[in-house]
Amino acid sequence: MVTFCLRRLLVALLLILGAASGAFLLTRVAGDPVIEEPGPRTAEERQRERERLGLNRPLLSQYLSWLSDALRLDFGDSIYFSRPVGPLVRERAVNTAILALAALTLATVVGLPLGVYTATHRTGPGPALARAGSMLLLSTPPLIGSLVLVLIAVRTGWFPSGGMTSAAGLTGWRWLADVSIHLPVPALALALPLAATLERLQSQALAEVSRDTFVRATLARGVTPRHALLRHAWPASLGPVLGLYGVIIGTLFSGSFVVEAVTAWPGLGRLMVDGLRARDLYLVAGAAAAGAACLAAGTFVADVAHAVIDPRVRESR
Amino acid sequence: MNRQPRTLLTLLLIAVIAGTGYFLWRDLTGGEVQNGLRPREQRPARGGRLTVTQRSEPRSFNRLLSGNSVTDAIAHLTQGRLVRVNRASQQLEPWLAESFETEPGGRVFTLKLRQGLRWSDGTPFSTDDVLFTFRAVFDEKAGSVLKSTLEVNGAPIKATAPDARTIRLEYAAPFGPGLRLLDNLPILPRHKLEAMLQAGTFAQSWNAATPPADIVGMGPFRLTQYEPGQRLVFSRNPNYWRKADEGTQLPYLDEIVMDIVPDQSAELLRLQAGEADMFQYALRPEDSATLRPLVEQKRVSFIELGVTTDPDVFFLNLRERHWAKDPRRGWITKRELRQAISHAIDREAFADTIYLGEAVPVWGPVTPGNKEWFSPNVPRYPYSLESARAKLAEIGLINRDDDEWVEDPGGADARFTLITYRGNHVLERESTLLRDELRKIGLAVDVVPLETNALIDRMLRGDFEAIFFNYGASDLDPALSKDFWLSSGAAHIWNMAQAKPATPWEAEIDALMAQQATTIDPAERRRLFAEVQRVFAEHVPALYFVAPRLYMGVSSRTLNLTPSVLRPQLLWSADTIAVKP
Numbered sequence: 100m101v102t103f104c105l106r107r108l109l110v111a112l113l114l115i116l117g118a119a120s121g122a123f124l125l126t127r128v129a130g131d132p133v134i135e136e137p138g139p140r141t142a143e144e145r146q147r148e149r150e151r152l153g154l155n156r157p158l159l160s161q162y163l164s165w166l167s168d169a170l171r172l173d174f175g176d177s178i179y180f181s182r183p184v185g186p187l188v189r190e191r192a193v194n195t196a197i198l199a200l201a202a203l204t205l206a207t208v209v210g211l212p213l214g215v216y217t218a219t220h221r222t223g224p225g226p227a228l229a230r231a232g233s234m235l236l237l238s239t240p241p242l243i244g245s246l247v248l249v250l251i252a253v254r255t256g257w258f259p260s261g262g263m264t265s266a267a268g269l270t271g272w273r274w275l276a277d278v279s280i281h282l283p284v285p286a287l288a289l290a291l292p293l294a295a296t297l298e299r300l301q302s303q304a305l306a307e308v309s310r311d312t313f314v315r316a317t318l319a320r321g322v323t324p325r326h327a328l329l330r331h332a333w334p335a336s337l338g339p340v341l342g343l344y345g346v347i348i349g350t351l352f353s354g355s356f357v358v359e360a361v362t363a364w365p366g367l368g369r370l371m372v373d374g375l376r377a378r379d380l381y382l383v384a385g386a387a388a389a390g391a392a393c394l395a396a397g398t399f400v401a402d403v404a405h406a407v408i409d410p411r412v413r414e415s416r
Numbered sequence: 417m418n419r420q421p422r423t424l425l426t427l428l429l430i431a432v433i434a435g436t437g438y439f440l441w442r443d444l445t446g447g448e449v450q451n452g453l454r455p456r457e458q459r460p461a462r463g464g465r466l467t468v469t470q471r472s473e474p475r476s477f478n479r480l481l482s483g484n485s486v487t488d489a490i491a492h493l494t495q496g497r498l499v500r501v502n503r504a505s506q507q508l509e510p511w512l513a514e515s516f517e518t519e520p521g522g523r524v525f526t527l528k529l530r531q532g533l534r535w536s537d538g539t540p541f542s543t544d545d546v547l548f549t550f551r552a553v554f555d556e557k558a559g560s561v562l563k564s565t566l567e568v569n570g571a572p573i574k575a576t577a578p579d580a581r582t583i584r585l586e587y588a589a590p591f592g593p594g595l596r597l598l599d600n601l602p603i604l605p606r607h608k609l610e611a612m613l614q615a616g617t618f619a620q621s622w623n624a625a626t627p628p629a630d631i632v633g634m635g636p637f638r639l640t641q642y643e644p645g646q647r648l649v650f651s652r653n654p655n656y657w658r659k660a661d662e663g664t665q666l667p668y669l670d671e672i673v674m675d676i677v678p679d680q681s682a683e684l685l686r687l688q689a690g691e692a693d694m695f696q697y698a699l700r701p702e703d704s705a706t707l708r709p710l711v712e713q714k715r716v717s718f719i720e721l722g723v724t725t726d727p728d729v730f731f732l733n734l735r736e737r738h739w740a741k742d743p744r745r746g747w748i749t750k751r752e753l754r755q756a757i758s759h760a761i762d763r764e765a766f767a768d769t770i771y772l773g774e775a776v777p778v779w780g781p782v783t784p785g786n787k788e789w790f791s792p793n794v795p796r797y798p799y800s801l802e803s804a805r806a807k808l809a810e811i812g813l814i815n816r817d818d819d820e821w822v823e824d825p826g827g828a829d830a831r832f833t834l835i836t837y838r839g840n841h842v843l844e845r846e847s848t849l850l851r852d853e854l855r856k857i858g859l860a861v862d863v864v865p866l867e868t869n870a871l872i873d874r875m876l877r878g879d880f881e882a883i884f885f886n887y888g889a890s891d892l893d894p895a896l897s898k899d900f901w902l903s904s905g906a907a908h909i910w911n912m913a914q915a916k917p918a919t920p921w922e923a924e925i926d927a928l929m930a931q932q933a934t935t936i937d938p939a940e941r942r943r944l945f946a947e948v949q950r951v952f953a954e955h956v957p958a959l960y961f962v963a964p965r966l967y968m969g970v971s972s973r974t975l976n977l978t979p980s981v982l983r984p985q986l987l988w989s990a991d992t993i994a995v996k997p
Contacts, residue, residue: 130869134876142906142913144564151559151619179475181623190644249682253689260689261682262675267641267649360678365645369678373473378869 107402111395115388119174122387123165123380127158132178132378152178165384174388175381179373184385188370191354192389194263195366198359199351201282202289206347210294211340214301218309219328229298236295245288245361258283261363285362289355293347300343304336311335334408341405348397353390460976460994462664465671468987469683469695473645473676477631478622479602480552480560489696489984493650493672494536495602496634496657498527498546498583499595503980503988506788506892508596512541512603512634512657513583522590522936527583534655535605536638537629543577548606550575551613558618562600565896573597590934592941593893605632636667636991648674658991668976668994672987684969687716693974693995694986698724698966700842701772707969714972721966722981723785726888727778728846730757731958732832734910735878736918747811747824748832748881754956756807758797760857761850767962770845775962780953781900783963785981786892791946794953804857815858822858831860834882835874838865846961847884875909883909892982894945895933901948902926910957921955972996 133148149155153164168175174184213229220226236244252260259265261284264277308314309332317327354368367386374382470489475482479491498513510516513527533541553560554572566573571588578584591597608630612621622631628639636658637650650672658666675692677683684703686692688710698721699707710716732748739745747753763777776783779797782790797803805822808814813822813830821829836847844865851861861882866874874880887909891897899905903917903926917923925948932944966981975994977986986993 130867130873134869134872144561148559180473181476181481181620182625186625187644194645246681246685249685253685253691256689260686260691261677262646264643264646267643267647361682363646363675363677363679363682365643365676369645372678377475 103406104399104403107399111392111399114395115391118391119169119384119388120162120166123384124158124162126375126378126380126383127154127161130378132380134378165381169384169388174385177374177379177382177385179377179379179382184381187382188367188385188389191365191367191370191386192352192393194364195354195359195368196352197278198282198285198289198364198366199348201286202293202351203348205286205290206293206297209290210297211301213294214298214340215305215328215333217298217302218305221306230302233295233298236291237299239292241288241292241355241357242361244291245285245358248284248288249361252284260284261361263364285358285364288358288362289351293351296343296347297340301336301340304339305332308332308336337408338405341401341408344404345398345401346394348400349390349394350397352393352397354386458975458996460660460664460668460992461997462668462994463670464668464995464997465673466669466694466974466993466995467673467675467692469675469677469686469692470648471676471678471680471683471696474624474648476623477626477639478604479600480549480558480562480604481619481621483561485696485983489674489987490639490648491602492635492984492988493637493990494631494633494635494639494653495604497600497602498529498598501596501599501892503982503985504978506786508594508599516595518594518936522592522594522934523587525585525587525595527585527595529581529583530657531581533634533657535607535632535634536653536655537605537632538655539605539607539632541603541634543580543583545603545606546583547575547577548610548613549601549604552604552609552618553601555613555618557616558613565600566597568597590936591895592933592935593891593895594936596891596893596896599891603634608632637669637672646676648676650674656991660992667991669990672990687969687971690715690971693971694968696984696987697968698964698985699969701770701774701964703969704772704774704967716969717972717974719968719970719977719979719986721968721979721985723776723783723963724966725783725785725892725963725981726886727781727783727960727963728843728884728886729781729909729958729960730834730850730882730884731910732882733878733880734918734957738878743826743828744824744830744832747813747830750811751955752807752811753813754959755797756804756857757854757859758956758959759800759804759807760859761853761959761961762799763961764799766846766849767964769849770842771962771964774967775964778960778963780949780960781958782894782949783960785963789892789894789942789945791942791949793946794949796953797956801857808857808859813858820855820858821860829860830858831862832881833862833864834884835864835866835871835880836884837871837886838867840886843884843886850884876912878912894929894948895941898929898933901929919955921951922957925951 131154132152133145133154153161165175172185176182177184177187180187217226217229249260252258259281263281264274269277314327314332317331318324354366354371356368356372358364359366359369367389371383371386371390374386470486472486474486474490475484476487477490479487479495496512498511499508499516500511501507502509512529512533514530516525516527518525529543535541550573552558553562553566568587568591569589574586576584609618609621612618624642624644628642631639636653636656638653639648640651641649652667652670656666660666677686683692683695684706687695704718707716711718732754734749736749739748767773767775767777779794784790808822812825815821816823816827821831823829834847834851836843847863851863854861871883871885875883887907894901899907902908903914903922906913908914911918917926928944928948932941932948935941935944968979968985970977970986973996975996976992978989978992979985980988982988
């Protein structure tokens with residue numbers, strides 16, 4: 100298990116380094132951040148600004164000096180915000196993590212039980228409704244889903260339509276309560292399609308496992324169907340579901356630009372897009388590193404969970 | 417899929433459509449039909465909060481360091497300038513300086529500061545602050561984006577303070593716009609920023625991590641809260657100097673909340689829900705239809721800002737060296753081609769198709785929105801496909817093989833590639849319409865949308881055939897947009913930064929602009945610039961088709977708005993905005 104963990108950690112570090120380096124180089128090659136700064140500037144002033152930012156040096160030299168700093172966890176100063184990238188990314192990553200955690204919990208609580216339900220109840224209006232709902236949610240683009248939820252919030256007034264807090268300077272329980280009121284719209288926008296995905300996957304996986312001979316043998320031994328389902332079939336069906344969890348966690352924790360933009364949630368996805376628009380290579384690389392770290396952590400957690408649940412996986416590794 | 421889920425899916429879809437229909441029906445029923453214009457307003461009173469939305473974050477809180485539109489809007493709320501251009505009348509008026517005089521010759525200006533002014537933190541305002549601001553602008557290490565705009569003949573303005581209330585500004589040469597140059601220059605607090613200027617760290621001053629209390633100004637509001645990615649809160653500046661005509665201490669509002677909402681549709685929803693009072697952009701043509709029901713319910717009003725001063729522009733690459741090895745060099749840079757294109761566009765239909773009729777035809781970069789400088793007496797190219805074809809024939813572009821396209825004498829189709837901004841729906845529609853209209857006269861246009869940065873990069877390198885985009889003039893006064901007009905200018909978009917004028921007509925414009933910039937008499941300046949517009953329209957280096965009328969949607973609780981086509985269209989006079997109790 101220790102070797103397994105160490106190997107995954109090494110892969111995770113390489114993934115983070117690769118993603119951040121790729122983001123840095125691609126953003127630099129794709130455009131010039133000095134052009135993006137509006138306001139009248141002469142060609143000489145632009146050149147001076149490039150020199151100030153170190154953008155006049157050869158690409159390899161820029162990359163190597165960034166890399167040597169990044170390895171010491173110094174991602175440089177954001178060109179757009181004139182602030183160090185580290186604290187900027189941390190602030191937004193925390194906001195994204197709050198949203199991701201809420202969405203993940205909601206998607207799990209709704210998606211997995213519903214998947215078990217539709218797998219074990221093949222006929223009747225209830226399962227049919229659940230399956231149809233899942234298909235509708237899966238086929239709705241995130242932008243439309245987010246806008247519909249914001250529209251509902253606006254029309255009903257049940258929840259704030261956007262933002263993370265109503266006022267600045269809140270602390271403790273008051274902050275928590277305020278954030279909780281703002282969470283439902285963005286969390287639902289993220290969670291509903293995920294819940295639908297989990298429902299479909301769990302339903303199909305459990306239906307397949309239920310047909311396996313070991314389940315039939317368990318039932319033949321006189322074990323109750325409920326016990327056979329929950330103690331034997333369900334854990335065995337979690338393999339593909341947990342595999343997907345790794346990707347889901349990584350995606351959620353690295354921020355969803357569409358949902359964050361529509362619901363005005365100040366997260367990592369929006370920061371990344373702000374950085375990309377401004378060709379802010381330091382910010383983009385920092386945000387990409389954070390996103391890759393989330394993806395690596397998500398995959399790692401899912402793999403470990405899979406190994407814990409399924410001894411075959413443990414032994415094979 | 418078996419039948420049951422399909423039936424239920426259908427039922428769910430019906431339910432969604434019915435729900436949407438209900439909301440639309442609820443919007444459409446209720447309230448009498450109005451024309452959308454605001455009713456007679458009640459008298460403004462002090463108090464209340466205005467909520468505006470903004471699509472992006474400020475790059476900096478220091479206007480000297482960023483020309484970003486959010487930074488500029490914030491500078492209008494929190495900072496003061498010596499004089500300002502009234503965005504509604506487009507005239508210069510005293511501000512922190514209570515009076516100003518121009519010495520004969522138009523090179524030296526004397527400004528008298530108001531007495532007893534204080535910064536928002538209570539520190540007395542003085543001539544030292546003004547002198548410090550000029551020092552910061554021209555400091556090499558400070559990296560001010562305003563430096564080049566505040567130079568006359570390439571030399572910085574010399575600022576001195578002969579006494580405790582007087583500022584004397586000396587330009588290197590007589591300059592027509594005079595003190596209008598100072599409209600963009602907020603006066604900065606020496607007591608807060610001098611140490612950074614001396615330490616060479618001014619370029620990092622007043623960034624997003626600066627505590628709001630450290631950002632002090634002479635504007636009507638002060639920044640009191642900034643939550644990155646969420647909102648900025650501005651509270652009344654207790655030391656603001658200005659009073660309304662009836663004697664009320666300004667600003668009227670207690671607070672302005674600027675919510676950051678990156679998505680335009682979400683912004684619109686907030687206005688519809690009453691969660692926002694206004695946003696910072698003119699409405700898109702399709703937004704007007706969305707808001708119309710709320711206008712009828714008197715919850716939202718349309719504010720007409722006027723005709724834009726920055727119409728979209730189409731231009732071909734006129735650098736001869738770009739076409740030196742290209743077989744199209746014989747016709748692509750010819751004036752007749754551009755005149756043919758101008759003849760081929762039905763500007764009325766263009767306005768109807770793209771802007772639902774809310775646009776006026778234009779024939780040059782200066783639109784009727786620029787009240788002071790617009791000249792209607794320029795050559796025009798009325799819609800006529802026959803005239804267009806005749807112009808093409810003059811440069812040898814004739815349909816020689818009875819297909820759809822005209823060919824050059826070598827038999828090659830007349831074709832060029834047009835690049836435009838990807839994701840800008842108006843520009844993409846305009847480019848497509850232009851392509852379709854030019855097809856009627858046999859010109860083939862390939863439209864390629866590119867990302868903003870890629871397009872600007874191609875333009876700066878001169879690596880393009882044709883561009884359709886939006887170029888915002890830096891100022892209404894032509895002498896302050898010299899980069900566009902002069903052949904040596906960095907924004908002379910069709911052939912930038914020429915060492916010497918490439919054509920006689922560009923040399924003529926250069927001479928007229930030089931004369932216009934150094935002339936002090938306003939009437940003579942107008943005459944000279946009318947001549948510039950005439951020469952421009954005769955040679956059409958860039959084509960302008962229509963200028964849209966701009967509208968903003970604002971909640972009906974707002975009072976006392978002074979709209980302007982210039983940014984920030986409503987917040988420029990934030991001190992006089994009020995809300996209903």
